Amino acid sequence: MDDKYKFIDFLGLRFNVANCLSALIAALLVFILVYALSRKIKMRPGKAQNVLEWMIDFTNGIVKSAFQSDAGKKFNLYAFVLFLFIFVSNQLGLILEIKVGGFSFVKSATSNPIVTMSLALMSLLLAHFFAVQKWGFGGYLRNFTRPYAFLTPVNLLEEFTNFLTLSLRLYGNIFAGEVLLVLIGSVAKSFGLVSFVLAIPIEMIWQGFSVFIGAIQAYVFTTLSMVYIARKMTKE
């Protein structure tokens, strides 16, 4: 909660070491996972290939249900990587939390609003980019006046609320999970052995629940990203 972070200033930009390191580790884990699963690709899939194809089918299903057609095929890869990256990031903080000298270095990257805002910004930028590409800039602007012109302010406001809800939902869930883990950890240390033994099952339950929440939030984030992109690409 009252974590302290190391900052590095570079080229006039401020880097939070914990965020960057966590995101890097998550990205590496995703890559290692996918790389390991895709080694022997054959017409008759082995176990590893089956797992990978199952994940791909899952994210393809998300994209397909958002677009209701085959128009979303080019977002399949994006949905796949986004889902895996968020999922691994969510779980990372449950398994690994590294603090050195009071400074956090490794945790869930998604328990920081800057990271989730980056991801949400990326999805929404994609949505706007493809909307402009599809309708032209004029058509893209006109889409804000649909279905009625007097709803334009609401539509504009919606863009900001979309961004905020998308990013803060993920951040809130994962951050709260980590906070509670830390709190249970401090309970364990409060009354010696008795509280330690008592805290173990509670911590286990909460970790299991956090795994569940992490999976759900990754799914929700991916689904909503695809829904926003799909909505931008269809006339209302």
Added chain:
Amino acid sequence: MAGILVLGAGKLALGDMLFILISFILLTLAVKHYAWGPITKMMDERSNKITSDLDYADSERASAEKLKKEREEALKNSRAEAIEIVNKAKDNGDEQKKSIVASAHSEAESVRQKAKSDAEKAKQDAMNDAQNDIANLSLEIASKVISKELNADDQKSLIDSYIKELTVNNGNK
């Protein structure tokens, strides 16, 4: 956490955003190159293969069905044909039998007829021979008896007339 945002009001951690974006893009490219490309290609190939295999199976089944129908048809036809052939052979046999019997009948009839006519002729010949012999004999006897050389022809006709009378009388009896 809120502390960061407040502290960062002077200097927001924009570097993080950049870092996340770049690392995410790199991750996407790496995943695409090492896993996504090959595996989606394989999945497409597999779905194409399944489609083509299904089409192939359909066409094979249709042709097998056709072949079966043809064979059944041929079998039915051949059965009918066989029956026809047997019937024809039977008819032919009957006809042949009839004609053979008929020809045998007619042949036997002709043989009998011939034998009858032959016998008739032989009888006639024998009768004529006998007639001549008797005529000559009686002529000789008469000439010897009378010892008068009658005209042989007159004599013969006289005797013939006698004999004819005799035979007519015989036939009347």
